Each structure stands twice: as C-alpha cells, then as structure tokens.
Amino acid sequence: ARYKRLRGFNVLHPMGWDAFGLPAEQYAIKTGQHPALTTRENVAKFKSQLKRIGFSYDWQREINTTHPGYFKWTQWIFLKIYNSWFNPKTNKAEPISTYRGEDPDSVRLAYVADVPVNWCPELGTVLANEEVVEGKSEVGGFPVVRRPMRQWMLRITAYAERLIDELEGLDWPAGIKLLQRNWIGKSEGAEIEFKIDNHDAGIRVFTTRPDTLYGATYIVLAPEHSLVDQIVTEEQWPAVREYRERTARKSDLERTELSKEKTGVFTGAFAINPATEEKIPIWIADYVLLGYGTGAIQAVPAHDERDLEFARKFDLPIREVVQPPAGEDPIGFVGEGVAINSPIIDGLPSREAIREITAWLEERGLGKRAINYKLRDWLFSRQRYWGEPFPVVWENGKHRSLEENELPVVPPPLEDFKPTGTGEPPLAKAKDWIRYSDNATRELNVMPQWAGSCWYYLRFCDPQNDERFVGEEAERYWASGHHPGTVDLYVGGTEHAVLHLLYARFWHKVLFDLGYLSKPEPFQRLVNQGIILGEDSQKMSKSRGNIVNPDDVIEQYGADAFRCYEMFMGPLEQMKPWSMRGVEGVSRFLARVWRLMMSENQAGTWELSPTVQDVDFTKSQQKTLHATIKKVTEDIESLSFNTAISQMMIFVNAFTNAEAIPIAAMRTFLILLNPFAPHLSSELWEKLKSPGDITEQPWPSYDEKFLVEDEVEMVVQVNGKVRERMTMSIHASEEEVQAAALANPKIKELLAGKSPRKIIVVPKKLINIVV
C-alpha cells in the first residue's frame, strides 16, 4: 500500500474489526465478561500492536461490525435480500414486488424453513454447513447433530450458476476458483419419475447417469424423506421406525465414520422402473442424503460403488447395462462405455445414451434434464446473543420486515447473554425488547458471524455515511480503479476460500442486481497469503508452544526488521517457517543501510558520514542504482517482495566500500526502501537533509540505457556443456561471435579438428557448438 501511494495511486488501507460472532462470544463467556466489553478491550489491544508495526492504516476509515452505525447497514442489506426474489427468466434478483405468484414468501431470497440443521448443543446454536468440520463445530470443536428446526435461510442456491460462471473473469489463483467450483458442486443429469406400485404418489430421483436406468434394480430414499410415511407397509413399520430413530441420533460424524458399512431397511413398497416396467423394491438408507438432489436415488448396483456394496449386503439384483471399453468386468464399472441390455439405447456410447434416454423420458413426461448443486441454502440464523438482530417482527404467525427508518435494531443489553441450551435464543430473555407492538413480537434469532464481514470492503469506501450503506459516488470512485473491479487486490488466506469469499460474492451480486452497486464481483484480484509456521515448521499454536509474538520481535529488533523479515522469508503465497536468525540477518541489513550513510564520531553520536557527498555517480554506481530501481519496482508489482529486498541488499553491498557515495543515489534508494522499512528510511531521509517528506516523493524511474554495457561475457558451450567464457562487444555480430569461439584455443582443442554440425548463437548470452 505504501508503494502504491508513492506511485500516486489513491490507496485505501483501512482497518476493520469483525467482532460479532461465536469466537468473540465464546471468549466472553470463558472470561465471564460481557462481549461488548471484551470486544472493546481486544480492539484496543490489537490497534496498538498494529500501530507499532508501522502499518500505514488509515484510522479515519476504521470500522467495527458491532457498532450500530455499521450493523444498521448490515440489517439494511438483509432487508434488501428479504424483499427480493430471484427471477429465473432474467437470471437476477428483483424486488419482491415484481413477483406475480401467489405466495411471495416462498420465493424470497431470505426465508424461514423447517429444515434439518446442524445443531451444536455445546454452543447452543445451529451452524451453517460451512462451519461444521468433520462433524464438529469449527469454533470450539464441539459435536454437532442433525435436527430439524425452523430457521432463516438465504437462497444462495439461486445464484449457484452465476457464482460458478462469473468466476471465469476473475484474476484469482486457479486453485481457489476450483475450490469454489467444487464447493458449489454442479452436476448435470436428469430427474426421473418412478411410479409407486398401488399408490398415487411417485418418487422423483436425480441421477447423473440416466443411461443406466435399465440397471436400476431398486430405489433408495433418505430416511427422513417425507414420502416414507405414506408408503411403508404395516409389517415394515417397526423396522423403519427403529432405523429412522437410530439415524436421527447419529451425529454427522458418526454417519460418515460408519460409512464403511452400509445400512438400510426395506419399506415394503415397490416402484415401477419406467424403462423396464418391472417392480423394484423401495428401501431407505442413510447413505442417501435428504439435502442433495431429491433425497431419493435409483440404485444401479452394477455401475455405482455404493449401490453395489448395498446390493451385495442385502442381496438385491445386479444388472449390467454399460459395457466398458477395454473388456473389463462390467460389474462395478462406473466410467463411460457402451449401453447394453437397454433396448432403446443399446449400442450407444454413454454420452449419446444419456441424451437419447433423457429425450425419451421427456417425451413421455417421465423425467427431464436437471442440474444439481452440492451448495445448500445458507442457514442464516443463530441462537446466540452477540450478533445482529433480524429487522423482522412476527405477527399472527407470519414474519414481516421492519421499515428502513426503524433501523438499526439494537440488541437489548442483556446481563445473562449465555445460550439457553434449549434452542431458544437468548434474546427471549429480554421480555420488554421482544414486544414490538400489541400483536407483534421481534424475531429472536441473530445473524451469523459472516453477516458483517460480507460487505465490510464496501463500507471502507465510505465509512461515515449514514444515508446509505456506501455512497454511490464513493462506490463508483473506488470501483473504477485501474482493475475493473471493486477491490483491486485482495490478500487473504486460503481459509476464506469458500466461506467468506462465497458469501461476500453472493451479497455483492444481490446488491448489484438490485442496482445498488456498479460491478457484479467484489474482488477482482485475489492472492493467497501463506501462513507463517513456528520455528519447528509446525503450525503456530499454544499447545506446541511455538508462538512468535510480534511484540517481542519488535521489542528486540524493531518494527522495520519485523516487516522486512516477513517479506524476505520467501514468496508471499507460500507457507514458511519463522526463523529468529533470519530476523537477525535482516536486522543486520538495516543496520548496514544506516552505517552506509551515518558514522559514529568520537563523542559516540551518529552523524552524516563524510563519504556521502554531492558527487557524480561512477558508471557502475549508476548501473547498480538503475538495476535496483528496476528490480524493486517490478518485484513490488508482482508481489515478489523477497527478491526486491535481495536487490536492495546487493545495492548496499555494492556501495559499502565506495570512496564517495553520491547523496542523490542514497535519496533514491531511501524512497525504494520506504515501503519496506518506513521508520528507518524516513529518519535517514531527514538526516540527509532531503527536501520534504519521504512519503510524498515521486517513485523513482529507471533508464534502460544505464543497464546495458559495452561488453558482455558470453558462454561458449560444446554440445550444451559450458567450456569457456569470453568477453565480447555487445555489438558483435553472430559471425564475429562464431569466429571468436572457434578461434579460442581451448575450444579448438575440444573440437579436435571436427567440424561443427550446428552452431547456435544467443545474442549477448551464449554460443553452443554442436559436433
């Protein structure tokens, strides 16, 4: 940021505190203090630490997601989301007033639904899928179980397609794009309707391989599937009920851990395979998930590993319908081949077979092409205290939004803010606050941690605005940067790859669709920052005792050394271990910079070194200086800070023993050094009695003409091996180089009279003689 500012760009370098949410609240509970208090203390602590490191943050633009002036607009954005729907015809969000259907509540982008959710008893709240890692809460690592609850959801799935497609134009690492794409998990296939024997209802399944329909020998429903109640036969009821209860008790962790062994129960009912018209049994099993696709599958044991395992365990028929290309055993083959035993598509390669049978199904109204996503709607409510209240009230069992002029909805100041443990939000304890009017009560849930962090980058542009979440002009101004995006460069860790970045893109797109923003994507360029490991190359953690505290390092070596070392360690994107010795090395470099320009007199005080004079550059000094300007400039552009520092070390080494050091060279160098070591460079800038403030100097430019030399050392290779070097004029022609090389005694000897078959000359670099 310092560099860009020196280059005359307008740079935002603000600081934000995302202080709502579980981590802050858990900390408060642990220390027995109110989260409002702990938040204030922690912000103050971090702020002083950052100031000491010398980050050039713009404290005018500081924001805090827990301040009413901020979360008023978080709630405002929620209202916008609540009051809009996704129009599939225009492929974008529109105000709910444009919806012509009967029940607007069924299409809102924010809606209430009774869904199986991740309930964490320990935290006393539900969690988004994204916050559950291996069946445990990401915060705290507590067990999570699945349980149906009435919750607020955000319809992010409506944007699944665009969230994938619009990744295309972004300047992001391919890996992160992929991570997002996989998380959204698009798969194309078909939905097929199976009739149920002796029943009116049908079962819809989703499959990516409709071409294997003839091989579907049974149907499996998720245990929680709503159809189960209707179809189970009397004699199967006890078994089904028992199985469902067992499944419900399992946490997600157990459900996946026990995945090795398939379980399931026959419902007693049969479906009709629309292709073969055979009766096939309907089972329930927990390997089929309610949340994905239709919560029901056509099981094709011959060509699906899981179905095969299940079929073998429960002795269900296996029928092969795809012939593998290389004469392998068709059973268990899941790739693409040629359709067999499937009258209407026999002989067709899988892809064509898919197209053919889908068309066949569509003609008969038995199915249709379909696309499915792994992405689920975003579970947006939490039964906690420390978060933004919803700007929503309940009246006669229906929700309605508040007016914009009623914002912000400030949470009540609760003494006892701890989770109730029953699933009832803590806000229920604020009896007065709840009552909105005689017949309306407030929504008791609060928003998740992510709500505030979803749009903070917008607020940075215009943090004080109390008329709008971000002023139109301010937004356009910052959005029209020289990269066509809102945020030119976003530096963050991979841990945000799916959560924060996906949510923020979603909100941004909604606001863009509704006309509040000028660009459809929030972060045009994204660079991943590698984490810094402890000295033992392990992740820093309290339990390992390998934490490096910046305060201590700064205490000992100074903020400049700390900053420079972090940049010198290696490439930005890489994981790298901390090394105290490394800091020492960088600290020595900075000391050499100081002594290059300053010397200690007999009284022991530092004064400008007599070697620093107002003299002309020598030729080689000129070259070194310009090479350094060039390298440092280019390396900063490409974020290769480590090699930029290397070049500055070379510069200092080259000038160290000079008889006279041109003061102009030093001034230029200090400007280059300033983004890396702001304290040292500005102090030296003053000591050199330089004009003005170093941070206001124009960035130096270099001239290629100082970089070229008259003579250049060329390498002579014989058969690709370096055998000799010779100094040539840079103007030497190819012929001259060849002649010189062939005339070289050593080369002559190596050639031993043989004449070269081929000679390659790379100008100013090398000549390769092939014999």
Next chain:
RNA sequence: GCCGAUGUGGCGAAAUGGCAGACGCAACGGACUUAAAAUCCGUUGGGCUUUAAACGGCCCGUGCCGGUUCGAGUCCGGCCAUCGGCACCA
C-alpha cells in the same frame, strides 16, 4: 478414493527454455580487540584430479523413470513423497 499445490545446498530461498544455487542464515578461516560482542574481508553443492602450494582441469548434481530440444529446475508422459481441500453429492 477424488481434486489441487509443492519437491533445488546444512537451512530460508533465486533462476523470460540459455552459466543452477542470486540474496540471506548457519558453518569455517582471517582482520580489528588484552579478550569477547559488534563490525569488516574471504571460503562454503558433492566427488575426482593436477600441483610443493595455488591457479586450473574433469565428472556428477534441482524427488524418481522416460520423452521433446542444440540446450530442461523450467515443457510433455508416467511414478513416488509431503502438504492442503473435498469426501456416501447419486
């Protein structure tokens, strides 16, 4: 299991297909010092070899195997290892 990233000295790392190891750390030697620290100068991938010593000379070397090329750390194919992500997604 699937997807992705990475693999170069004792260590952190450099290298538009063109002199592998810049720069830094550590180590060793030297100067300064009564001494130490600090500082400065030098050496430092491995092996072989010439020599009184030095300069020098040769071979090997970027995880492993193969390919493309006059030339590969870099491009292509296959494998191995480490790390990260996803994981009953039909």
